[in-house]
Amino acid sequence: MTRDKRDEWYPVAIAAMLPPARGRDTLLLGEPIRVRAGDSGPQVETAEGRALPVTIAYGHVWTCLGTPGDLFPIPEAAQPGRRLVDVGMVRVKCSPLRAVENFLDIAHFPFVHTDILGSEPHTEVYRYDVRIRDEVDEVWATKVRFYQPQAAKSAEGGIETEYMYRVPHPTCSVLYKTSPPMPGEWDVIALFVQPLTEELCDVWPWMALYDDASSMAEMIQFQQMIFLQDRSILENQIPRRLPLDPGMESPTRADLTSIAYRRWLKRRGYTYGAQLVAA
Amino acid sequence: MSVSWTPVALTPDLPPGGAVPVRAPWGELVVWRSATGRLSCFPERCPHRGMRLSHGFVRGEMISCIYHGWRYDTAGQCRKIPAHPDLEPPAAIRVHSYPVAEAGGLIWIAKTLPESAPPETGAEPLRSLVIASPASAVTEAAGVVPGVPGPVSLPDLAAPLILALQDMGEETAVHALITPADSAARIAASRALEAFRRAVEAEEIAA
Known part of the structure; x- marks a missing residue:
């Protein structure tokens, strides 16, 4: 299943420690964004002032530059104790x-x-x-x-x-x-x-x-x-950047998780931060 | 004129058990010295996960990557993968080994083995320093070219220093040697070198 990187949720702040009203300037996928505490919760906007979707989960404020789906579940977050x-x-x-x-x-x-x-x-x-x-x-x-x-x-x-x-x-x-x-x-x-x-x-x-x-x-x-x-x-x-092409690095059996992760990234077409051609 | 050997460090700056990163014209490298004194020169990146080998540690006659402890012998062959202690690492897991030599108080590397040995200098190692200017600017100020150590007279010094230049692109390493001198003379020479560095860098800014 491929999905555009801009449609993913990304963490940009700790929900309990929001930047002051002036906000904090940061970047997401190379684009300038500003995160701040609004009247009814955290607000995130682009440099042009476009309001971005916001959700709060697992202690963090998450935002998305495109059209977000559901954030992945961590059921243990709700377990008592x-x-x-x-x-x-x-x-x-x-x-x-x-x-x-x-x-x-x-x-x-x-x-x-x-x-x-x-x-x-x-x-x-x-x-x-x-x-x-x-x-x-x-x-x-x-x-x-x-x-x-x-x-x-x-x-x-x-x-x-x-x-x-x-x-x-x-x-x-x-x-x-x-x-x-x-x-x-x-x-x-x-x-x-x-x-x-x-x-x-x-x-x-x-x-x-x-x-x-x-x-x-x-x-x-x-x-x-x-x-x-x-x-x-x-x-x-x-x-x-993370090399996705085999041949540039030499994994062993201990690296099976990273091999699967790289394969999964390739399959999803997620190459932001990846190196595709051996340099 | 062909320059074959590149000076990369002064002898005392790489004692047994040491590893230093080196910027060569053809890439980033590590030069290290085993416990018994053997020098080796490899590409800087560990082939496993790309970690800089110069951050690793030398154990006996092998260099160990700091990330996962993969150990390479002086020829570049991987001898140990700690995650799989019973595994004999395949022959294919090895790093390239470049020619490395020691002469005249300097450590030299080359991409392929040159026909002649690196030159003697007849002087003692003083110190290395990096000038934030390209080698052409240092050559213009000092009158010596990269790779060929030569005498350079600096203001206020009784005798010329021997300078070996290492071209690192935007920056230039200067490996300085001195004819036998007492500590006061060595300190004076070191200060004169600092002044030389500032002068070259200032010239660069003015130009």
């Missing part, structure tokens, strides 16, 4: 697609998030399942397992964490991982990426966690630390 965490925005000089792909990757944990999300010698990525669920048009990776020294702020020691990854939107991903205090439940961590240009993005992580012990500030700090470690990678990949 979860703490919903607006982590804040991190600007990254990389393709929005590179930011999502890195989020889907576990093999980097021991090297980039050393002694937190991974540690040597526990580097092996076991077999997991990946498929494109045609009925919902989403990429899903399941039965992903990884040994983690400190899986979350709430973790007290090393555990083997199980993950599920989901890509319901070209620039958004949702992961489900074993909740350290409630091993039978999944913590939910999402990455909502606002494409400013093809090589620059604002990343808005959001979480729905089972954690009654940590303060909001501690949970935010933990996730920001993780994401800033990722940023040091994302800003140093060559090329800046």
Whole structure:
């Protein structure tokens, strides 16, 4: 199913922290837009003053330059007992697609998030399942397992964490991982990426966690630390855009999720932030 | 005149276990030195996910990519993929290895192996610095061309410095060497180089 990139919803602000009346100037798919608090909620408009559609979901304000459909569901957002965490925005000089792909990757944990999300010698990525669920048009990776020294702020020691990854939107991903205090439940961590240009993005992580012990500030700090470690990678990949053509990079079995993500992007015709011809 | 070897660093600036990024005329590269002192020069991007190898770390005789820990030996062959510890990496997973040499206190690279060795300088490494001007402007001010180290007299210095220019497009790296001198003379030479850099950059702005 192909869909125009302008018809997707994109995150542009935290709903609980709207810019003042004057607004905040930002970009969406290279177009200048302004986000501000209006009398009856958030307003987003183009440079010419055209009002854009707005919706609020998962703690964020979303907008669309074209004709929006439904935003993807995250049913866990409504489950009682979860703490919903607006982590804040991190600007990254990389393709929005590179930011999502890195989020889907576990093999980097021991090297980039050393002694937190991974540690040597526990580097092996076991077999997991990946498929494109045609009925919902989403990429899903399941039965992903990884040994983690400190899986979350709430973790007290090393555990083997199980993950599920989901890509319901070209620039958004949702992961489900074993909740350290409630091993039978999944913590939910999402990455909502606002494409400013093809090589620059604002990343808005959001979480729905089972954690009654940590303060909001501690949970935010933990996730920001993780994401800033990722940023040091994302800003140093060559090329800046995500290569969709096979041959430019050498994936292995551990990269099945990213292979499926790239294939899914191609199939949808979503190439904003992609490099199509090997340079 | 053909320039075959390109000077990219002074010897002391790349100790064993170090890796530095290099901008060559034909692309971005990494030059690294193994624990036993062997120099290697590869394309900067790890073929797995395009991460800069100069951000990686040297372990023994291999360089390890910081992203996923893929390890390459001094010839560029991938020897280890930590996500699959039991897998012998296929021979096809390798990076190109460019000629690299050390002579006259400088580290040199080339796209293909030149017929002759890089030149000696007869001097000791002083420091490298980057001038925000194209090599043509530095050549005009200094009288030496990229790739061929030569003596350059700077104001207030008793003896000329040996300068090796590295053309990096909009910018030029200057690798400076000095005939044996005490620390006061080295500091004076370093300051004279800074003044030279400012003068070249100012000339560039005026022009």
